[in-house]
Amino acid sequence: MFAIAIPYQHWKSHNPTGFLVMYSLTFFFANFGPNSTTFIVPAEIFPARLRSTCHGISAAAGKAGAIVGAFGFLYASQDPQQSLRENPMYPKGLGMQRALLLLGCVNALGMLFTFLVPEPKGKSLEELSGENEAENGAMEMHGRPAPPETCPIASPQV
Numbered sequence: 001m002f003a004i005a006i007p008y009q010h011w012k013s014h015n016p017t018g019f020l021v022m023y024s025l026t027f028f029f030a031n032f033g034p035n036s037t038t039f040i041v042p043a044e045i046f047p048a049r050l051r052s053t054c055h056g057i058s059a060a061a062g063k064a065g066a067i068v069g070a071f072g073f074l075y076a077s078q079d080p081q082q083s084l085r086e087n088p089m090y091p092k093g094l095g096m097q098r099a100l101l102l103l104g105c106v107n108a109l110g111m112l113f114t115f116l117v118p119e120p121k122g123k124s125l126e127e128l129s130g131e132n133e134a135e136n137g138a139m140e141m142h143g144r145p146a147p148p149e150t151c152p153i154a155s156p157q158v
Contacts, residue, residue, distance in 0.1 A: 001026060001100060001103055001104035002101070002104045003022060003026075004019065004022050004023060004026060004100055005097055005100030005101045005103075005104055006101075008096060008097040008100060009097070012096075030107075034110070034111070034114070037114055038058075038059070038062055039055075039059075041114065041117055042054065042055045042058045042059070043055065044117075044120055045117060045118075047126060048124065048126065069106075073099055073103060074090075075090060075091065075093055076093045076094045076098075076099040076102065077093055077094070077095070077096045077099040077100075078090045078091065078092060078093030078094075078095075079092070079093065079095055079096075080092050080093060080094060080095050
């Protein structure tokens with residue numbers, strides 16, 4: 001995004017086709033890679049009991065953020081020198097270059113927050129939080145045996 005935003009005046013006046021190509025590549029690679037985190041990360045970070053509910057809430061929050069971002073960018077990208085007589089539908093904005101720089105900063109924050117998500121290292125969230133141990137201890141206290149771990153790949157054959 002910064003490769004588009006910083007030389008924006010050059011793209012606009014000297015090479016509009018290059019701007020279109022760079023903009024298209026930016027969105028292709030944004031959807032090709034980082035967009036997958038919108039459904040991979042929620043599947044990893046929520047415990048199994050709450051996963052579907054929390055995944056739905058996070059998906060709805062993502063859609064709401066997309067709406068705010070789309071309309072916010074539309075208003076922010078309006079020319080700051082325009083008068084309301086030229087375009088009465090939109091108020092003055094930041095301008096395209098500043099809006100793209102702001103979008104690049106938001107993208108960098110999203111990348112930073114994605115890297116702050118803890119890596120489960122192949123363990124379930126229940127194992128990481130000790131939730132299963134607490135349940136197993138409670139079951140043994142009530143006279144019932146704790147259930148064996150049920151992982152067909154990792155459990156030894158008896």
